[in-house]
Amino acid sequence: MKVKEIAKLVDGEIVGAPVDETYEVKKAFASDLMSDVLRFHMDDTVLITGLCNNQTMRTSEMADLRVVLIGRDKQPDEDMLELAEDADITIIKSKYSIFKLSGILYAAGLEPLY
Amino acid sequence: MHYTFNIERGNFTDAGQASSSVKRTLKQLGVDPANIKRTVVALFEAEINAVAHAYGGTIDVDIDGEKIVMVVADQGPGIPNLDLAMQEGWSTASAKVREMGYGAGMGLPNIKKNSDELKIDTEVGVGTTVTMTVYLT
Numbered sequence: 001m002k003v004k005e006i007a008k009l010v011d012g013e014i015v016g017a018p019v020d021e022t023y024e025v026k027k028a029f030a031s032d033l034m035s036d037v038l039r040f041h042m043d044d045t046v047l048i049t050g051l052c053n054n055q056t057m058r059t060s061e062m063a064d065l066r067v068v069l070i071g072r073d074k075q076p077d078e079d080m081l082e083l084a085e086d087a088d089i090t091i092i093k094s095k096y097s098i099f100k101l102s103g104i105l106y107a108a109g110l111e112p113l114y
Numbered sequence: 115m116h117y118t119f120n121i122e123r124g125n126f127t128d129a130g131q132a133s134s135s136v137k138r139t140l141k142q143l144g145v146d147p148a149n150i151k152r153t154v155v156a157l158f159e160a161e162i163n164a165v166a167h168a169y170g171g172t173i174d175v176d177i178d179g180e181k182i183v184m185v186v187a188d189q190g191p192g193i194p195n196l197d198l199a200m201q202e203g204w205s206t207a208s209a210k211v212r213e214m215g216y217g218a219g220m221g222l223p224n225i226k227k228n229s230d231e232l233k234i235d236t237e238v239g240v241g242t243t244v245t246m247t248v249y250l251t
Contacts, residue, residue, distance in 0.1 A: 034215030038155050038224055055162075055214045058130030061137070062158045064151060079127070087134070 001025050001110060003067055006046060007092045009104050010069065015076060016084030016091035025067055029113040030102045034059040040113055048101050054080055061087035069105075071098045115139075115178075121164045121171040121188060126214050129165040132173045133158035136184075143177070145250060152228035153182050153248045159221045159228075160186040160244045166211040167191065168241065181230075184246045192238040200226065 003019045006012070030048040031037055037047060037059050046067045047060060052074035060068050066089060070076065073095040076084070084091050094101060106112070117139070119132035137154045145153075157173070164171050168190030176183045193199045200222050207217025226232050231247040 032215060033218055035218035035220040035224075037215075038159065039220060041151075051215045053214060054127055055129065055216070058134065058158070059215065061134060062130070062151075062154050064147075 001105075001108065003090055003092070005108075006067070006069065006105065009108055010071075010092065010094040010096055010101055012069065012092040012094040014090060014092055016068075016081055017088045019090050020066065023066060026111060027113050028069075028102065028105050028110045030098055032098075037063050037065075042113075045113060046105070046110070048098055048105070050074060050098050052076055052080070054083055056080070057083035057087060057089060060089050065089060067092065069094065069101060071096055071101045115176070117173075117175045117177075119173040119175075121161065121168065121173060121186070123165070123169050124210070125165060126210075129162055130158060132175075133161050136175055139177070140182075149182075149248060149250055153184070156225045156228040156246045156248065157184050157186070159225045160184070160246065162216055163221050163244075164188045164190070164242075166207055166216065171241070180249065180251055182248045182250065184248075185243060186246075187241065187243040189241040192240055192242055193234070193236040194238050196234060196236060 025046045026044040028046050032051045042063045042065050048069045050072040069092045133154050140150045168188030171188030174185040198204050202223045203219040205217050205219035211217040229246040230249045233245040236242040
């Protein structure tokens, strides 16, 4: 699933690094716990989270994530957006809850990480 | 190649800068992505641990053609029971650390999982030195 398709499905707004139009997201992982994000292989995965701070971006960078979907209407600040751009991470921000985001993307065909 | 970084107590604004910098260097050197991933995850976990628990410290990274050696040395409270600290789920993290998304008690076990060699020297009331080695071949 393309990044812009995800953004459309969740009524989201794209910020951070520009979208890579060729990048195909295959899986999703929902967590507010960055410790868990670091435990798994995140290839072709979108992280769905309500944690909206610098460490969300730092962790995503270390985990090789390229797309982060931030729910619950959280607003990334300038520092966070700068980190996202530096690490080439596209952020989709949405007003929906994490449960709703997960349900929409699961129904649309994204696979769970495990 | 040798790189040194400073660790500042409780500074979660900049925490991860050292790991990010090492990641960029390894990419530029053309290191295999799987080795980059486990190197930076181990280093990042150790960096976050030091920011979260210690009073300050340093990170030293040595890279040669065969291996990456990372030493995270802090002045801090030390680890009273290392066996417990190595268990998944055991944590002494503060509320502030948990607000940042950490403190699940997965740090040291994840460092062990991602490095080929792990050595931890710790003394209560003095500090902790974590030495991690990742072999590239």
